[in-house]
Each structure stands twice: as structure tokens, then as C-alpha cells.
Amino acid sequence: MNTYRDLRDAHKRPQSFHPPWMPRLHRAEKRGVEPPPATLPQIATSQIISGIDETVAPILQFSARELTSRWRKNWKSVLAVGPFAPSQRPRDSIQFVLYGDIRSLNANLEHISQALAATYSEFEILPDVYVFHERYVDTLLNEDNRNWTLTRKYSVAIGQQYD
Amino acid sequence: MTESKIYISLAQRFLTGGSAAIAQSHELVGFTCYHAFESAGGAYATSRGKDYPRRHASKLNVFVASCNNRRFRHSVSALAIHLGALRNQFLYPIQTGSGWLHPMVQISRADVEKLHRRVSGIVRVIEREIP
Numbered sequence: 001m002n003t004y005r006d007l008r009d010a011h012k013r014p015q016s017f018h019p020p021w022m023p024r025l026h027r028a029e030k031r032g033v034e035p036p037p038a039t040l041p042q043i044a045t046s047q048i049i050s051g052i053d054e055t056v057a058p059i060l061q062f063s064a065r066e067l068t069s070r071w072r073k074n075w076k077s078v079l080a081v082g083p084f085a086p087s088q089r090p091r092d093s094i095q096f097v098l099y100g101d102i103r104s105l106n107a108n109l110e111h112i113s114q115a116l117a118a119t120y121s122e123f124e125i126l127p128d129v130y131v132f133h134e135r136y137v138d139t140l141l142n143e144d145n146r147n148w149t150l151t152r153k154y155s156v157a158i159g160q161q162y163d
Numbered sequence: 164m165t166e167s168k169i170y171i172s173l174a175q176r177f178l179t180g181g182s183a184a185i186a187q188s189h190e191l192v193g194f195t196c197y198h199a200f201e202s203a204g205g206a207y208a209t210s211r212g213k214d215y216p217r218r219h220a221s222k223l224n225v226f227v228a229s230c231n232n233r234r235f236r237h238s239v240s241a242l243a244i245h246l247g248a249l250r251n252q253f254l255y256p257i258q259t260g261s262g263w264l265h266p267m268v269q270i271s272r273a274d275v276e277k278l279h280r281r282v283s284g285i286v287r288v289i290e291r292e293i294p
Contacts, residue, residue, distance in 0.1 A: 016258070092218060092220040092221045092224055093220040093224075104269070104270075104271075104274075105252060105257075105269035105270060106249075106269065106270045106271070106274040106278075107274075109244075109245050109248050109249065110245060112244070112248075113241045113242070113244035113245035113248070114241050116241075116244055117237050117240040117241035117244065118237070118240075120227060120240040120241075120243065120244060121227060121236055121237060121240045124224050124227055124228045125224065126220045126223050126224055126243065126244070126247060127244050128220060128247060128248070128251070129244060129247070129248040129251075130248070130251055130252070131248065131252065132258075133257075133258070133259045133260055134260075135259055135260030135261060136258045136259055136260035137260070138260060139260040139261075
């Protein structure tokens with residue numbers, strides 16, 4: 001449990017952020033893999049990505065449509081993480097990051113899983129969802145956290161508040 | 164006992180274990196529900212002559228693919244995403260930007276009981292489907 005001192009001093013400690021996709025993104029950066037455009041419309045018109053994974057782009061577009069129709073007001077953004085970064089084995093999942101004003105983890109997971117179920121049924125590649133509190137993401141941004149910066153650099157926003 | 168019957172038995176045992184854990188450590192039931200669901204996938208896939216892989220994501224993908232054209236496919240897809248994500252989150256303390264949260268405060272006992280009922284429903288459907 002949080003003690004008073006934990007809570008009081010939490011803002012003084014750097015936040016740790018070590019999600020499972022970091023080794024893949026570090027490899028991509030080391031190999032000079034070009035980051036994707038930050039949003040889907042840019043991907044549709046982009047000529048700059050070479051070797052784009054043709055199986056991934058339709059999944060992102062399908063997911064974005066489903067999310068738009070079921071968007072919750074408390075969600076700030078949904079990112080597809082490193083969808084075009086090369087993987088060492090055949091792709092069996094795409095990692096998605098949802099962040100926003102998350103009060104109930106379960107309620108938000110239930111909502112996003114319903115929104116992405118049609119995509120999953122269609123493409124049979126697991127949307128692997130991670131949920132973060134908006135305040136945590138803000139802290140990572142303020143600290144200029146290297147792993148968050150890299151995650152954002154190699155991600156595509158498939159849903160955003162005020163879309 | 165066939166491979167698929169063993170898988171369905173595993174699913175039922177995870178559910179029974181989960182029921183027993185609700186009163187003590189309700190958040191653990193998210194984990195037992197995940198394993199019950201995964202085992203139900205093994206039962207269904209192997210009953211249809213498919214190999215069931217070892218990697219978590221691949222297992223869920225094979226389960227969803229096995230449900231092609233079945234009326235419960237959407238429920239299986241949604242539950243797979245939900246339980247997979249819970250499994251990711253419930254193994255670690257959760258950072259909020261101003262402190263840490265225990266996973267147990269992120270899911271209520273009522274939520275867990277609802278999840279347990281949904282997975283039990285899928286396990287019952289799969290049990291009826293396998294020969």
C-alpha cells in the first residue's frame with residue numbers, strides 16, 4: 001500500500017517505464033528504421049515509408065474506424081506501438097496503448113475490447129492493449145523519458161480526443 | 164481422455180480455483196479467468212484438429228480463428244482482448260504519475276464476478292461443442 005511518504009515523494013522520483021516492446025524499438029532505432037508518420041491519414045498519403053508491412057496498415061485503419069464510433073470522452077489517445085518496426089518472429093499481436101483519465105481500469109478495458117473485437121475477428125492478430133493514466137504519461141513527457149519518447153516516435157495514433 | 168477433454172477440465176479447474184479466490188484475493192481471479200479461457204481455446208482448437216501453440220498471443224489467435232463462422236466468435240474475440248490486457252496489468256504495481264496503485268484497487272469484486280460468469284459461459288459453450 002502507499003504510505004504517506006510514498007505519496008508525498010512520488011513526484012521527486014523519476015518514473016520507470018519499461019514496457020515489453022522496448023527491446024524491439026531499441027533495435028529498430030539502432031538499425032536506423034524509419035519511424036512511421038504519427039497519424040493514420042499521414043500514412044495513407046505517405047510516400048516516405050519504405051517496406052511498409054502490408055498486413056498492418058489495414059488493421060490500423062479498421063481499428064481506427066471501430067474506435068472512432070465507440071470513443072469514450074475520458075480517452076485522450078490510442079497508439080499502435082511500433083506497428084512497422086521489424087520483429088524477430090512472425091507477428092501474432094499488435095500492441096496498443098490507451099491513455100486518458102482512467103478511473104476504472106476494467107470498465108475501460110471492457111469498452112476497448114468490445115471496440116476492437118471486430119478487428120480481431122477479421123484479422124486474427126491480437127490487439128494487445130496496455131492502459132495508462134494520463135497523469136503518468138504527462139509525467140513521462142515532462143521528464144523527457146527516453147523510453148516514452150521512443151515509444152511515441154515509433155507509434156501511430158489511431159484515435160485521439162477531439163478527432 | 165482426449166486432449167480436448169483435458170483442456171476443458173483444466174478450464175473448469177481454473178474457474179473453480181478462481182471462485183475460491185474471490186473472497187480472499189479477488190484480483191487474482193482475472194488471472195485464473197485468463198487461464199480458464201486459454202484452456203477453453205485449447206479444447207476447441209484441438210477438437211477441430213488444430214495444434215495449440217505455446218505463446219500466449221498465438222494461443223488466443225488460434226482460438227479466435229477456430230471460431231470462424233460461429234455465433235460466439237465476437238464474444239471470444241472481445242474476451243481474449245480483455246483478459247489478455249488484464250493479464251498484462253495485474254502482474255505489476257500500476258503507476259499513476261503521482262504514486263502507485265495495487266492492481267486489486269483497479270478492479271472491483273463485482274467486476275471480477277461478472278468476468279468469471281462471462282468466462283464460465285464460454286467454457287460451457289465450448290464444452291457442448293467438443294465431441
